[in-house]
Amino acid sequence: MTMPEQATSVVPVTPIAVTGTTQREKIKCITDKLEEGVRAIFASDEYREYLDFLSKFHDYSYNNVILIKMQLPTASLVAGYGDWLKKHHRYVRKGEKAIRILAPTPYKKKKEMDVIDEHGNTSKEEVEVLVPCFKIVNVFDVSQTEGEPLPSLGVDELDGTVEQFDAFMDALKAVSPAPIGYEDIPGNSHGYYDHVERRIAIQEGMPQLQTLKTGIHEVAHAVLHAWPEDGKKPKDGPDRHTREVQAESVAYTVCQHYGLETSDYSFAYIAGWSSGRDVKELKESLCVIRQTAHDLIAAIDAALGVTQ
Known part of the structure; x- marks a missing residue:
């Protein structure tokens, strides 16, 4: 093609x-x-x-x-x-x-720095450092x-549908850092990531598109927001609203990449979330979302055997 x-x-x-x-x-x-x-x-x-x-x-x-x-x-x-x-x-x-x-366009530069030896003595030493630079x-x-x-992009093989639902879910399970399973979840939740048991649950019986989108959303949580191995909630880290914005944004981006339409989801809450935050914090979230979406797309492509 x-x-x-x-x-x-x-x-x-x-x-x-x-x-x-x-x-x-x-x-x-x-x-x-x-x-x-x-x-x-x-x-x-x-x-x-x-x-x-x-x-x-x-x-x-x-x-x-x-x-x-x-x-x-x-x-x-x-x-x-x-x-x-x-x-x-x-x-x-x-x-x-x-x-x-x-x-x-980073470049190397020699710089004099303080170096502490094994006895605690400080001396000056010239070291080579990498200086970040752009053009x-x-x-x-x-x-x-x-x-x-141009040859067609590999992602076109999915035809913008969920005809390859089983293959896509198998790929998602293969790249997920936590096992994915189905269950009847009480309430209105479509899925969740269990921080203590380190597993992902998806509401059984949902439409395929909703299942895929939910799976990607929860995998993003597992990648970005997993608790330490001791199972204790960390004292620092992003707040709950920020975590949801990041996971939802990653899920939407990955779905759009594969032509899976999830535009019924509203991003109106983004304005409220971003209000009062400085540019540095906003940039950090954009960087996290971009890197996570990129890594997931690359991993899913590899699992599906898609080549660019």
């Missing part, structure tokens, strides 16, 4: 205006825009749109997911000019504007290119 030729995007790229003369000033300009983007996601109805976007770009950092979305909301597959040409035999059309993202790079969406057709 091949991917059809992409038409020119109806929404043109709106590159982020980068001001400044030094690399540091240019990077600061980009990161300032990122802060605005983070707040905008939580302060409006953009959160679901962000998760939809994340489901397509789960292997990018959350910073770059936001940057791509800000510049081209219709983007679906991006690569650098050279990669489009060499790897995919496609050409970026003349006049297309680049999408600007950040690429890590601005240009990428283009597939809708800005033309050339050889």
Whole structure:
């Protein structure tokens, strides 16, 4: 199966205006825009749109997911000019504007530091440290290119349905850090993760889509919020509301990636959850959600034998 030729995007790229003369000033300009983007996601109805976007770009950092979305909301597959040409035999059309993202470019630097020996004596020693650094790079969406057709993505094999329900559930059970079982759960709960017994329970008899979504939600809890092995609830860590936001966001993102529609779930409570929290805390949750969704998608793909 091949991917059809992409038409020119109806929404043109709106590159982020980068001001400044030094690399540091240019990077600061980009990161300032990122802060605005983070707040905008939580302060409006953009959160679901962000998760939809994340489901397509789960292997990018959350910073770059936001940057791509800000510049081209219709983007679906991006690569650098050279990669489009060499790897995919496609050409970026003349006049297309680049999408600007950040690429890590760490470098090594020698630094004098205090070193304590086995006797407790302190001395100065020159050590080599890795200094984090970034640069601005240009990428283009597939809708800005033309050339050889692309092979279909492996996730299309699920056809956006639950026809492979058994295979998907087997894959989810294989990647889950806790055993998954079915039972009749009192009340209105669809499922739960038992921190003490370290197991996941799903309400039996539910529709397949609800079962899958619930399973992914509880696996996210097991990955992110498991108690220590002594079975005692940790004193620190995210509050209950934050834990639910993280697990629900991961479940929605993973389902969207596989074409499993769960849009009947409302994210209206996100605005209330994010109110009063600083940008650093909001970024941390976005990072946790992105990394967990990425890891689960990669693991499920491997269990299903899906190749990208």
